[in-house]
């Protein structure tokens with residue numbers, strides 16, 4: 001089939017409210033560096049909406065993960081348990097500190113780390129567990145926190161995709177010691193590049209501010225708690241500029257609208273493709289009735305890699321961009337060099353080969369959702 005031009009992209013960055021107005025306001029008010037009025041508004045919004053103790057904006061989720069690794073004093077020889085089915089930053093943050101990521105297989109239903117395999121992945125060197133809430137669907141946090149509590153391990157949630165999703169009524173990113181969020185343009189709430197560290201233990205607060213401000217006590221100085229600011233610890237520059245925060249705050253103001261539109265599209269896909277699942281032609285995403293899902297990703301699981309790739313081609317021929325997801329870290333060149341595997345990775349290998357994400361973005365027209373559904377139906381029922 002000839003490829004037609006792109007009609008329905010996988011993702012479309014969007015503005016939803018006062019983004020440009022707030023950027024103009026930041027410019028007029030004359031503060032463009034970090035931690036100005038818009039960054040503070042974003043912090044307050046995150047603290048209010050998630051119930052975390054303290055939120056700190058960063059320039060990416062990658063940066064938030066790096067801060068988490070620093071805060072937990074992860075160093076050479078340490079091991080950090082995580083899924084292999086995740087983005088590179090989950091592992092990189094710890095490899096940068098000289099630690100070894102230990103990869104564990106995923107659950108077949110949620111595609112999250114299989115909590116029943118965590119204990120056998122632990123060694124005397126283990127320092128932390130990093131659950132990744134894939135597609136904004138929660139990991140089995142009660143069990144993960146129990147395992148971590150028994151061995152005094154840190155829990156750092158990679159909640160990059162999970163803003164506003166909940167687990168037993170609590171926001172993802174607030175259950176572990178630290179939580180990391182992303183506002184990359186492919187996520188639900190965006191600022192181009194952006195992220196946040198949720199600090200859920202008071203003991204980390206002071207040092208988190210210092211690490212983020214190049215190792216200085218600048219934040220304490222501005223609050224009048226010290227009379228001069230100086231270099232007190234290691235650190236880097238992890239804060240976003242006010243231009244980014246201004247854009248982000250406008251999105252936060254409309255977060256409910258954004259998430260409800262994504263959930264609506266997710267629901268439309270689910271209802272329309274259910275008959276195909278019932279006929280055993282494909283598998284649809286796991287829906288947990290007990291938790292609130294933020295509608296981040298809608299995926300289908302084909303019966304083989306070959307079928308998944310033919311479906312990509314079939315959709316592309318109708319101008320629809322659907323994309324697979326992670327190349328498992330344990331089989332990537334850097335993952336092999338820096339990490340180690342615990343147990344078999346059969347589900348990770350199998351499901352990553354068969355998974356395909358369908359277009360889902362704020363502002364996606366119902367007609368476009370129906371076109372995607374139609375094209376998927378034609379593929380399976382031809």
Ligand SMILES: *Cc1c(COP(=O)(O)O)cnc(C)c1O
Nearest residue numbers: 060061062087089160182184195
């Ligand atoms: C997007 C993503 C990241 C990285 O986020 P950035 O803000 O781009 O650094 C990390 N982990 C997961 C699971 C992600 O989906």
